[in-house]
Amino acid sequence: GVAMIDRHRELRQGAPEVVFGEGKSGEQLLTIVGRMAEHGGNILVTRLAADKAGPLLERHPGAAYDRDARALTLVQKPVAKCGIGKILVVCAGTSDIPVAREASLTARILGNEVDELVDVGVAGIHRLLARADLLQEAAVIIVVAGMEGALPSVVGGLVSVPVIAVPTSIGYGAAFGGVAALLGMLNSCAAGVTVVNIDNGFGAAFAAHRINTRREP
Amino acid sequence: GVAMIDRHRELRQGAPEVVFGEGKSGEQLLTIVGRMAEHGGNILVTRLAADKAGPLLERHPGAAYDRDARALTLVQKPVAKCGIGKILVVCAGTSDIPVAREASLTARILGNEVDELVDVGVAGIHRLLARADLLQEAAVIIVVAGMEGALPSVVGGLVSVPVIAVPTSIGYGAAFGGVAALLGMLNSCAAGVTVVNIDNGFGAAFAAHRINTRREP
Amino acid sequence: GVAMIDRHRELRQGAPEVVFGEGKSGEQLLTIVGRMAEHGGNILVTRLAADKAGPLLERHPGAAYDRDARALTLVQKPVAKCGIGKILVVCAGTSDIPVAREASLTARILGNEVDELVDVGVAGIHRLLARADLLQEAAVIIVVAGMEGALPSVVGGLVSVPVIAVPTSIGYGAAFGGVAALLGMLNSCAAGVTVVNIDNGFGAAFAAHRINTRREP
Amino acid sequence: GVAMIDRHRELRQGAPEVVFGEGKSGEQLLTIVGRMAEHGGNILVTRLAADKAGPLLERHPGAAYDRDARALTLVQKPVAKCGIGKILVVCAGTSDIPVAREASLTARILGNEVDELVDVGVAGIHRLLARADLLQEAAVIIVVAGMEGALPSVVGGLVSVPVIAVPTSIGYGAAFGGVAALLGMLNSCAAGVTVVNIDNGFGAAFAAHRINTRREP
Amino acid sequence: GVAMIDRHRELRQGAPEVVFGEGKSGEQLLTIVGRMAEHGGNILVTRLAADKAGPLLERHPGAAYDRDARALTLVQKPVAKCGIGKILVVCAGTSDIPVAREASLTARILGNEVDELVDVGVAGIHRLLARADLLQEAAVIIVVAGMEGALPSVVGGLVSVPVIAVPTSIGYGAAFGGVAALLGMLNSCAAGVTVVNIDNGFGAAFAAHRINTRREP
Amino acid sequence: GVAMIDRHRELRQGAPEVVFGEGKSGEQLLTIVGRMAEHGGNILVTRLAADKAGPLLERHPGAAYDRDARALTLVQKPVAKCGIGKILVVCAGTSDIPVAREASLTARILGNEVDELVDVGVAGIHRLLARADLLQEAAVIIVVAGMEGALPSVVGGLVSVPVIAVPTSIGYGAAFGGVAALLGMLNSCAAGVTVVNIDNGFGAAFAAHRINTRREP
Amino acid sequence: GVAMIDRHRELRQGAPEVVFGEGKSGEQLLTIVGRMAEHGGNILVTRLAADKAGPLLERHPGAAYDRDARALTLVQKPVAKCGIGKILVVCAGTSDIPVAREASLTARILGNEVDELVDVGVAGIHRLLARADLLQEAAVIIVVAGMEGALPSVVGGLVSVPVIAVPTSIGYGAAFGGVAALLGMLNSCAAGVTVVNIDNGFGAAFAAHRINTRREP
Amino acid sequence: GVAMIDRHRELRQGAPEVVFGEGKSGEQLLTIVGRMAEHGGNILVTRLAADKAGPLLERHPGAAYDRDARALTLVQKPVAKCGIGKILVVCAGTSDIPVAREASLTARILGNEVDELVDVGVAGIHRLLARADLLQEAAVIIVVAGMEGALPSVVGGLVSVPVIAVPTSIGYGAAFGGVAALLGMLNSCAAGVTVVNIDNGFGAAFAAHRINTRREP
C-alpha cells in the first residue's frame, strides 16, 4: 500500500482540500474550514449557499465566494500550473452557467488553464459550429447541458479529445431534475463520451484534471 | 354530434382501415381483415410479425407485407393524393429504419407524398447539414431517433415547418427501451417540437397527415 | 447553410424574442430583457414568478404581466396576423387554466387568432359534446389536461385537424407531477395526437403556430 | 375470531376454490386441483397457460378451459345465483378482451349475472353513448382498458353505481406494460372510481361480487 | 343521453357540490364557493389549507372547517340519510388520521352513517382482531394505511363486504410519498380489494357511497 | 489486516464455497466446480437452471440438485453443526416456496438447524396465528413473501427475535417483479425488520447464519 | 396468542415507548408524550424537528434533545444493560453523522453498549483498514452510508458478525434521495448483509438490539 | 468545418470501422461488413450474437470472433500502436468478464496496450490491494462492475490517473439490469470518476483511447 499512498500524496501536492458544503451547518463549516486553513493549503468549498458563505468570508478575509458557482475558495499559497493543455468548458444555455462555472473554478484551483464557451445549444447549431476553433484548441472538453442534454453528442462527433458530459437539473416536467439530460448523455451516439452526476461540475473538472495531468508512467 | 360524425367520415374518405396487429392471433387477424376487405376499402395492419403475415398474404393475394415496417397493406382502390406538400421522414441511424419505414408507409397509404433521409445522427452533424435542401422542401418533418434522441432538436432549430419527433427503442442499458430518447424529445430546446409514443411511426405519420391535409375552415 | 439561416430569419419576422424566466435572477432578467428591448422587437418572458415581474414592469412601462399565464409580454411593434385558421385551446379543469393561458398568450403574440374552451373534462362528457361547433371551427386544437389526461383522446376522435396535447402537473399522489397525464396522452388511442412536455403551454402554442403558418413549399 | 371464521365460510358457500395458475408446474397443478376436486366444490384456475390446461382437462373431464380468459373451471355442483343486479363488463378495445373475459367468467362462477360491452374506447365516444341503456341497467360496472385507460372516467361520469377500473397491459412503449392505464385510472377525475391491479380481471370481478352480494347487516 | 343525465341528476339530489381546494387562490375560492352557495345546496371543499379557510369562514358564517380533514363544509339544507348500512373507516396509524377523517367527513356529508377504528396497524395485529365486532357490522369498509400498506389485506381476509383501500403518503425514504403503500394495496393477496389514489380519502368515501346507495335496478 | 484474514478464514471453516450459477455457461461451471471440488470442501451453486445441473451431476456423482431451490450442493465432508438455535423459514404463498427453499438449503449447508412454515399469508391471518408455537421456538426468522410483502410486519410484531424479510418476484402487473414486496418490507411498521434483495433466499440465510453463530467477542 | 403477548411484553421490559415525531403537531406531541410519561417508563421520540422539541423539553425537564440525531429522550428509570456484545456504528462521511447518531442513541436507550467509527468512506479505504481492531471487537455492526452506499460491502467482507446497512439521503442528482445507496446495499456482493429503509438509523439499531439480545430458546 | 473534418479523419487513421451488431439481421450484417471490407480497413462488430457471427466468419476468413466479448474483428492492415501508456481493465467478478473483454478488445484494435485484472470485487478488498502494482503502472483505468458497482470508488481513491467506470447488468432483483451499479458509480465519493452506459465496454475503451492518445495541442 506504500506506493499508493505516495502517489496519492503526490496528486494532492498544491491541490486544495475540498469540502462538500451542502447540508453542513454554518458552525460546522467554520470549524472544518478553520482547521484546514491552519495547514496553510488551499481550500475549496462546493455547493455552498450564499448565506452560509458570509461568516466564512468574515473569518477568512483572504477567501472569495463565487455566487454563480456557489463555491468558496481560499488560496493561501500559489496554485501550481499543471496540465498539458487547456480545458474547455462548453455550456448549452445561460441557465447552465452555474454548473459550468463550478467546473471552471474547480479546474482552475487545481492548476489548469480554462476556457469557456457559453450558450451554444443544439437548437441553434450554427452557434457551436462558428466556434470550431475553440473546440480544436482544447486538450479536454467539459460539456454542460440540461433539458435534453444533446450537446455532448454533437461535440463528441466534432473532436477527438476526451469529452466529459455534465447533465444539469435545468428544465421542468419530464426533465425530472436532470434525469432526461443524464440519460441522453449516457446514450450518446458519439463514441467515448463519459458522464458525471447531475450538476456535478466539480466532478467533471476533477476528471478533466486527472486527464490533463496524466503522466507517461 | 351529427356534424362530427360527418367530418369524421370525410376524414376517412379513401383512408385505410387500420388494424393493430400485435397480440392478435393469426385466426383473429384473418377474420378481422377478411371482414374489412369485403367493404372494398384499403387496409393497413401495423406491428404485424412476419409469421402472422403469411396466411393473410395467402388469403388476400393483393396484399403486400413490408418486412422493415412490419406492416401489411391491402390496397383495393386507388389512394387519393392529398396534402399541400411533402412529408419528410428523417432518421438518425440505420437501426431506426423500421420505425421510419412504418411512418413512410402509413403516410403514403393516407395519400401523402413522402421523402426519406436516413443515417444523419447528431454525432456526425455534417451529414444532416449537407442535406439542408431536403429539409427546406418539406411541408412537415417526422424525425425518428433512438438512444439520446437529439436529432429533433437540431432539425427543429433549422426549419420553421412542423416537426414531429418519434423516439425509438433502439439502444441498451440506460436507453430503457426508448425512454431516454422520449425524455430527450419532450425536453427539446427547439420550440414547438411535438412527440409521439416510442416506436410509434404510425402515429407520427397520422399526425403529419392531419397537418398536411389541414383545410382552411 | 445559407438557405436555412434565411428561412429561420423569415420565421422570426415580427415574432417575439422568448426568454425562459424560471431560475433567472431579477438582475439577470433586467439585463436580458433590457438588451433585447433595444432592438425594438417584441418580447415574451415565460414561467416568470410574479415577484420578479415587478421590476421589469417598472423599467418597461409598455410591458404587461399575465398572472394566470405567469408570462410577461412587451409589444413594441404590431403583431402581424398570420395563420390560415383559428387555434382553439381546450382545457379539462379550472386548475389547468394557467397552462392553457400560457398557450393562448403565446399563440396570440405569435400572430394567431385564438379561442378558448374551459372546464370540459371527460367525467362530464356532455360539456364537451355541447360545444362541437367550436371544435369544428378550429384549424388546430391544443388540449390541456392534468390528472388522467384523457381529454385529448376524446377530442382527437371527434376532429380531423391536428391535435396537440399538453399534460399539466395538476393532481396529487399517483399523478406524479403530471406523469400520469403525460403517459395517458402518449398512449392516446386517438390516432395522430402529438404531445409536449408537462405544463408546456408555450411549446404547444409554438407547435400550433408552426402548423397554422405552414406554407405550400 | 369465531365470528370471522363463520362469516368467511358463509362467504365461500358454493363459491369456487381459486388457484393462481401462473408459475406453477403442470405437476403441481395436477396435485392441487386433484386434492381440491375431492371436496366436491367448484374450482377456478386463473392465469393458466393453454399448454398447462391440457393435462388438467384430461384428468378432469368435467373441466372447461377458456382460451381468452386463460382460465380453467371445474363446476361440480350448481352455482347458486346471487347478486341484487347485473354486473356489466365494459372494455375499450378488442385487445382488452382476455382481461374482460377473465372478469366475466369469474363473476359468473361466483353466481352473478353478467353482461358485456366490447370495443367502446374513448376515441370513438359515440360507441359508448349509443349503449347508455346497458350502462343504466347495471348494478356494478367493471371497466377494462389499456393504453391511456381513459374509459372509466367517462363511464364514472355517466352512472351513479359503483365503477371498478381494470388497467390492462395492452400497448407498447410508454404504456409500460399497463402503468400508463393504471395511473390514468388512479387519477380519474370521476369521483369514486376504484382500481385493481393491471390485468386483474379476477380481482375486479371478486370486488364486484362483494358489492353485488352485500347484505344489510 | 337523456336517461343518463336524469340519473346523474338523481345521484346528486341533496349531494354537495365538491370543490378541489388545492392550488386555487383565496380569491378564486371566494368566487367559486360564493356562486355555489347562492343555489342553496351543500358545499364541500377538500384539500384546503387552513390559511385559505379563514376568509371563507368569515364570508360564510354557516361553514365549518375540519383541521384534520383539511376540509370545509357548508351545510345549507339537511343532509338526506341514505345507505343500507354503516361505512367503517379503519386506519393503521395515528399519522393516517387526516386521510381517514377526509373519508369520514365526505361519507357523512353524502348522507351515510360512519364509524371509525383508529391505530390498528398490522405490527400489533391483536388490536385489529380485538375489534372484530366493528368489522362484522359494517356494510362497506374503507382501510387507510401508509408505509407498507398491509392493513387492507388483513381486513379483506376477515370480511366478505366490499373493502376500499386508501394508501397514504405517510412514511419516508423508500415509502416514496405513498407509492410503497399504493403498490402493496394493488397487489393485495386478499381477493377483491379495490384501491384509490394516494391520500384520496374523498374518493374512497365517494366509492363507498356509490356502493352503500346502490339500488336494485 | 492479518486479524481480518484470520477471522475470515475462521468464518469459512467447514462452510461451503458458493458459486453464483446464473449467467455462467455449462463449461465454465464444470471448470469452476471441478477446481473447487479438488480442495475437498463443500460446494453450493445457487440460481442454477435445471439443464445446467445435469452435466455437473454426471461429473460429480456425490452432488445433489434441488429443483425447487434451483441449487446444487456437493457435500464432501460433514457439515459442522453450529448455531445457538433454530432458523425458521416462513413463507406467505405456495408460489414463494422456491425462494424459501433456497434459504433453508443454504442455512442447512452452513450448519444450522432449520424449520419451515408454508402458506401463511396475511389474507388468512388465522393460519399464522395458529402456529405461534413455531414462531416462539425460533432463534431467527426468515420471512419470504411476494405480492404486497406484508407478512414480515405481522411476524415482526409477534416476536422479539431477529426477523429477516425476503421479497419475492411473485405477482404480476404492479408487483413489478418484486418491487412492491421490497418496498413494503423496507417500510415495515414493525421495528427492526431487515431486508435483503428480491428472491435472495441465499442472502437471507447467510445473514441468519451470521446471527445464529454470533459469538460473544 | 397468550405466549406471544407474554414474550412481546418481556421484550419491552425497560424498553422505551417510541414515538414517530415527523408530521405530528406540537400539540399532539405534548399530549402523546404526556400520557406516556405518566406510566413512568422511558420515551424516545425520533425524527423530531428542533422547534418542536422546545415545548416538550419545557414540559418535561428530565428530557434531553439530541440535535444531530433529531431525537428526544426521556429516561425515567435506569436503562437495563443488555446485549452479549458491543454494537459498532460505522459511517462513511461526516454528512451521514445524523443517521449514525440516531442509531447509536436508539441502541443505547435499548440498553446496548455502542461504539462509533466515523468518516471511513471507501474512497479512502486505508481509513477503514486502519481500524480493523474496532471491527473485530463488535458483536453487531451497523454501517451508515449515502451516495453510492459501498461501505457495507467492504465491511461485510471483513467480518463474520451480522452487518446491517443503512442508506442515507445524502447526495444530490442521481443519488435520488438515498435510492442509489439503497440499491447498492441491496445488491451487496458481501453475503448476508441486510438493509433497512433510507435514513432509518432507528430501525437498524432496533434490529441490532434484536440480534444482540437474542437468547438461546 | 474544414479543420474539424481533417482532425476527425486524423483520429480515424488506422482505426476500425465500428458496427453495432445488435438488432441487425444476418443479411444486413453481411452487406454492411462486406461493403466496409472493400475499403481495406479494419472492422469491429460489437454486441454480435454467436449465431450471427458464423456466416460473417465464412465470408471473411480473416475475421475472428471473441465469444466472451461477443465481438467480431477483421484486421486487414496492421493496427498502429498508439497511446502514451497502458490501459488497465479491472473487473469485479467473473460474471463481468464479457463486458471487460469488450473493453480490452476495443482498446487493442484502436492501438492501445492493455492489461486485465479480474475478480477483485470489494467484498474481498485484499484481492485488489494485493495488486497495487498493476494499478500504479496504468495510464488509464477502466473499472467494470455489476451488482452494487462499488469498485470504481475504491480504485478512484487509490490512483491519480483517469478512471472510467462501466456498470454491468449482472445481478437480479433490485439490480434492475445494471441501474443499481450505474447509480452507484454516478454517485461515487471518489472525485473525478466518470461513467459510461450499462455494459458499454466499447464506449469505455473508446474514452480511454481518447485520453491515451491525447496530444498537446
Ligand SMILES: Nc1ncnc2c1ncn2[C@@H]1O[C@H](COP(=O)(O)O)[C@@H](O)[C@H]1O
Ligand atoms: N460538488 C461536489 N460533488 C461531489 N463530490 C464533492 C463535491 N464537493 C466535494 N466533493 C467530495 O466530497 C469530499 C469532501 O466531503 P466532506 O468531507 O463531507 O466535506 C471531497 O473530497 C470531494 O471528493
Ligand SMILES: Nc1ncnc2c1ncn2[C@@H]1O[C@H](COP(=O)(O)O)[C@@H](O)[C@H]1O
Ligand atoms: N416555457 C417554456 N418551455 C420550454 N421552452 C421555453 C419556454 N420558454 C422559453 N423557452 C425556450 O427557451 C428559449 C430561451 O431560453 P433562454 O435563452 O434560457 O431564455 C426560447 O428560445 C424558447 O425556445
Ligand SMILES: Nc1ncnc2c1ncn2[C@@H]1O[C@H](COP(=O)(O)O)[C@@H](O)[C@H]1O
Ligand atoms: N388472477 C389473480 N390475480 C390476483 N390474485 C389471484 C388471481 N387468481 C387467484 N388469486 C388469488 O390467489 C389465491 C390462490 O393462490 P394460490 O394458493 O397460490 O393458488 C386465491 O385465493 C386468490 O385470492
Ligand SMILES: Nc1ncnc2c1ncn2[C@@H]1O[C@H](COP(=O)(O)O)[C@@H](O)[C@H]1O
Ligand atoms: N443467490 C445469490 N444471491 C446473491 N449473491 C450470491 C448468490 N449466490 C452466490 N452469491 C455470492 O456470489 C459469490 C460468488 O460469485 P461468483 O464468484 O461469481 O460465483 C459468493 O461468494 C456469494 O457471496
Ligand SMILES: [Mg+2]
Ligand atoms: Mg439561450
Ligand SMILES: [Mg+2]
Ligand atoms: Mg450509422
Ligand SMILES: [Mg+2]
Ligand atoms: Mg371543474
Ligand SMILES: [Mg+2]
Ligand atoms: Mg377497436
Ligand SMILES: [Mg+2]
Ligand atoms: Mg400507533
Ligand SMILES: [Mg+2]
Ligand atoms: Mg395459497
Ligand SMILES: [Mg+2]
Ligand atoms: Mg470526508
Ligand SMILES: [Mg+2]
Ligand atoms: Mg468471485
